[in-house]
Amino acid sequence: MSNYETITVEKRGAVAILTINRPDKLNALNSKVHEEGVSALDELRNDDEVRVLVITGAGEKSFIAGADISEFAERTPVTQRNTFHKRTLFNVIDSFPKPVIAMVNGFCLGGGNELALACDLRVCSPNAKFSQPEINLGLMPGGGGTQRLTRLIGEGRSMEIMLTGDMIDAETAYKFGLVNHIYDTSELEPKTIELANKIAEKAPIALQLCKEAVKFASRSNLDEGLRREVDLFAICFSTEDKAEGVAAFLEKRKPVFKGR
Numbered sequence: 358m359s360n361y362e363t364i365t366v367e368k369r370g371a372v373a374i375l376t377i378n379r380p381d382k383l384n385a386l387n388s389k390v391h392e393e394g395v396s397a398l399d400e401l402r403n404d405d406e407v408r409v410l411v412i413t414g415a416g417e418k419s420f421i422a423g424a425d426i427s428e429f430a431e432r433t434p435v436t437q438r439n440t441f442h443k444r445t446l447f448n449v450i451d452s453f454p455k456p457v458i459a460m461v462n463g464f465c466l467g468g469g470n471e472l473a474l475a476c477d478l479r480v481c482s483p484n485a486k487f488s489q490p491e492i493n494l495g496l497m498p499g500g501g502g503t504q505r506l507t508r509l510i511g512e513g514r515s516m517e518i519m520l521t522g523d524m525i526d527a528e529t530a531y532k533f534g535l536v537n538h539i540y541d542t543s544e545l546e547p548k549t550i551e552l553a554n555k556i557a558e559k560a561p562i563a564l565q566l567c568k569e570a571v572k573f574a575s576r577s578n579l580d581e582g583l584r585r586e587v588d589l590f591a592i593c594f595s596t597e598d599k600a601e602g603v604a605a606f607l608e609k610r611k612p613v614f615k616g617r
Contacts, residue, residue, distance in 0.1 A: 359400065361393040365415075366401070371408040371557035372550060373401050376415050383422035384414035386446070386468045394446040398453055405616060408557040408564070410453065411549055412476060413460040414469075417542075420461040420485070421469025424500075447500045450475040451572075454565045456556050460549045461485045461536070466524070471500035474509065477568060479535065480549050481527050482542040487535060488524040508575045510534050560598035561616035566590075 367374045375397055377384040401407050414420040450457055450472065459465075459473040461481035466488050473479050473487075489502045497503065498519060507515040510533045518525065530536045540548040556564065566589040574582045593599050597617040605612035 359396065361397065363387070363390045364393050364397060366397050368407065369550065370554070371406065372411060372553040373404070373407045373409075374411045374413065374550075375401075376413050377421055378415045380414075380416035380418070382425065383419035383464060384416070384469070385422050385425040386472070387425035391443075391446050395444050395449045398446075398449050402453060402455070408455060408561055408616075409553040410455055410457045411460050411553055412450070412457060412472070414462060417462055419464040419469075420459070420481075421466070421472055422464045423467030423469055423490070445500065447471055447475045451501070454568070455561075456553075456564055456568060458549060458553055460545060461487075462542075462545060466490055467498070467502075468500050471498060471502045471505070474501060474505035478537050478552070480538045480540060480545070480552065481530065481536050482545045483527050483539055484542065485527040485530065485536075485539075486524045487518075487526075487530050488522060489519045490522040490524075492520060492522040506535075558614070560593075560596070560602060560612075560614040562596050562598055563593050566592060 363377065363379055365376045365378050367376070375394070377386070377390060377394075379385060379387075379390070398410075401410060456478070457476040459476040459479045461473060461479060463482075463484060464486050465473055465481070466486070467490055470487050470489055489498050489506065491498050491502075498506075503515070503519065506518065514533050517523075525533070525535075527536065527539050531539050538548070538552070570582070570586050570589050573585050577585070598612075598614045601614060602612045
């Protein structure tokens, strides 16, 4: 992997861990983080050894405490629009073909929550706090919050979170369906890696196609989604992994998937 200033990337077998590394700024997202994060994701996309990606923030206080507001001061409407129409971490994570897990430790606010929403699964520690506080700055979410949060937890709950700017705790986030699991602080990393490895054992092509189908479900009507599902299901039948999975089932053994 390349050397980066604002992020670190660690590989543990089939799992890669990308850490936003600005703990002195509570891992706030600035232009450099977006630039380096996109570059790292491009590398990981093409790394066949990596089957699952975990994204987290450095330190115990914060996953990502939002955007670096200091960058907002001099931006015009045009420059801000152009900035977000580039390849941001939000949309590159959303389109990343491999499963992505957000491992949330501490504050997950604004752009941090939007980054977590772009991931496929979200797990957190009991001290995690979630919010979309843009309204307190005279703004609204601009990194996908109004769209992804609403699709995930529904209109009423999303409205309250975004219109009040209030934080919700880990238990509320779990009740709302924003997070999949809450792990004790000491167990957050090992449990997340355990989950990532469980997913990484599955057939890589099937994982990619399943992820595509599920994402398509929230962006299409039922008939379109069902047609896409059938097409992607059929593609699985062209893979070596499908033959291996069926053979292993019939032979009562564990399959060995190779991503072919």
